[in-house]
Structures are given as C-alpha cells and as structure tokens.
Amino acid sequence: MTGLRGLHLIRTWLFVGRLLILLVVGVFVFACESAQSTSSPTPSSRPRSNPLIIGAPLAITGVHSVEGNLTKNGYDLWADEVNKAGGIRIGRQRRMVQIKYYVDESDAQKSAQFAERLILEENVGLLLWPYGTVATDQVAEIAERNGAAESIFNHGYEYTFGVVSPAKQFAAAMIDLAVHQNPRPESIAIVFANDPFSLEVAEGAKAFAESLGVTVSVYERYQPNTPQLSGVVTLAKITGAEMLYPGWTSSPSMVGSGLIIVVLTSTNRWWFNKFRMANL
Numbered sequence: 447m448t449g450l451r452g453l454h455l456i457r458t459w460l461f462v463g464r465l466l467i468l469l470v471v472g473v474f475v476f477a478c479e480s481a482q483s484t485s486s487p488t489p490s491s492r493p494r495s496n497p498l499i500i501g502a503p504l505a506i507t508g509v510h511s512v513e514g515n516l517t518k519n520g521y522d523l524w525a526d527e528v529n530k531a532g533g534i535r536i537g538r539q540r541r542m543v544q545i546k547y548y549v550d551e552s553d554a555q556k557s558a559q560f561a562e563r564l565i566l567e568e569n570v571g572l573l574l575w576p577y578g579t580v581a582t583d584q585v586a587e588i589a590e591r592n593g594a595a596e597s598i599f600n601h602g603y604e605y606t607f608g609v610v611s612p613a614k615q616f617a618a619a620m621i622d623l624a625v626h627q628n629p630r631p632e633s634i635a636i637v638f639a640n641d642p643f644s645l646e647v648a649e650g651a652k653a654f655a656e657s658l659g660v661t662v663s664v665y666e667r668y669q670p671n672t673p674q675l676s677g678v679v680t681l682a683k684i685t686g687a688e689m690l691y692p693g694w695t696s697s698p699s700m701v702g703s704g705l706i707i708v709v710l711t712s713t714n715r716w717w718f719n720k721f722r723m724a725n726l
Contacts, residue, residue, distance in 0.1 A: 497544040498534060500525075501564030502574040503585060508552025509671055514577045521545055521574055550576060558584040565589065579613075579643035613643055614650025617691055621651065624689055625658050634689040635664035635682030637675070644670075651691050663687045 502521060505514030525543050533540040546568070548560035557576040564570045565588065573589055575582045624631055634655050638648035645667070652662050663685040666678055675692075682690045 497542040498536070498572065499568070499570050500543055500545045500572040500574060501548070501561065501568065501570040502545050503548045503550045503557040503560035503564070503576045503581075504574075505552040505577040505581070506547070506549045508550075510552040510577050514552065517577050518547065545574070546570065550581065552578075554578065554581040554584050557581040558588050561585040561588040579641070579646075612650075613646035614653070616647045617651035618654045621655050621658065621660070621689075621691070625660060631660070631688035633661040633663045633685075633687045634691055635666070635678075635685065635687035636662060636691045637664065637666045637668060637678040637682070638692075639670045639672075640667045641670050655691075660689075 502518075504518055504521075505511060506518060508514075522545070525545050528534060529542045533542040546564065548564070550556040550560055554576075558581075561573060561584075564573065573585065576585055621634070634651075636648050636651050636655070638644040648665070648667070652665060655662055664678075664682050664687055666681065668675065668678060678692075679690060
C-alpha cells in the first residue's frame, strides 16, 4: 500500500489501536482471591451467581475525566465480552465479572484510599488501574502492601502485569513513519507536560529520534492543564523544527495528540490534509 491513501490508512489504524489499548487493556493488580463459586454461570453480558468483584478507582470526574471515562468505557466493554464468553476461569470454575467503580476525582490520594477500601473492606479479588501514572503508582503500593501486586514495573514486585506499550515507546511508530517520508524531515521539537508519565514519553521520543539521526531542536516542558500551548508551537517554528511531537496531551489548544506528528514545513503540507491539522 503506497502513497497518501496508504499513509491515511496507517494513521487511521494507529489511532484505532491507540484507543483499543487505552480502553481495553490495563495493568491488573491481583489480590488474594478466596471466594468460591457454587455454580457454573451461563454466558451473559451481566454478572449472575457469585460474580468476581473487580475494583476500579477511576478519574470519572476532574482534570482527567476525558481519559478516565474512555478508560471506563473500555473496562465495561471488556467485562461485557468476558461475561458473554462465560466469565473468567478460576481453577475448574467460571465466574462472571462485575466492576465496582469509585470516583477518585482525578486525585491520586483518593485513588489510593479507595483501593485500600476495596481490598480491606469489600474484599475485592482484583483491581483495575486508575488513570494516570501517579495514581497507578499509589494504588499499586496499596495492593502490594496487602499481599497483592504492584507497580509500574520498577519496584521488583512479582504480580503486576501490563500489555500497554511502555511510555518510552509511545512515539516510536510515528517518528519512524515520519522519517520514511520523502522529503525526510531532519529535525523535531518535543514538548511535554511536566508530569512523570509525559516525561517518560518525551525521553523515549528524544532517544528514538536521535537514534535515527533526527535533530531535537526543542525539548521543552510546560505545566499540566496549561490552557494555551500556542507558545510552544511558535518556539518550535522559530527554531526551524520540521516536526512537532506534542507528547501525550488532551489539551484542546494543542494541535496534535500523543500519536500524531505535526509537520511544520511547507514541503510536507499535505500531511495537514490527511491528519486534519490546523494550518500553522
């Protein structure tokens, strides 16, 4: 598949893939599961006899509400599909799943408090991660302390599993796609929010770009929830950057998103049409 149509389709599938990863897949934190099922449920989209209760403190409101609600949609989709298939097999039994949500208001400390309540007071057997690196790290610590699993993979715990791409690899596919265009862009501006997750994304983007011989002309952070990001775009253009990678952001003022490279030069202006970007 070649030409603009091929690039458009690649972009479309990358976008869909990003949503599927965000919505359906998470880090599962396993606690001790001791309850026993007394029957074998039949396939259903709704939990029936003795469901496996799964806890999820989640940013359904607050600054991360967009991403939090997308994550909730994905978790609900996963639960429906599991139940339609007859539930989760535990030993020789199958159990339907039921997700119990707590609204953490995009507050990492509240995520941790709700996780502790779910484990200690409600005896959940499984936690789904909240949205955000800071919240996940705190929830994982609570799970580990209660004999379950932690982390964002850097603390040596044994029972944490994740299939979402590591933050430092988020930019790789799009930068690789960009440098294989003709003419080849030779410089990139990388801007990112000043938070742990965005920093990892930016570090990965910088390292990967430099490994391909692309000059990083701007490496700039901004405060989370900055309402206007036009300044960083202007800075990128002043330095002569041919591409702008805006990290991972849902800011309405940013011209791209975490999986979109914005091309700043007139030689590749056709990218704006295919990606439906604003004219910079």
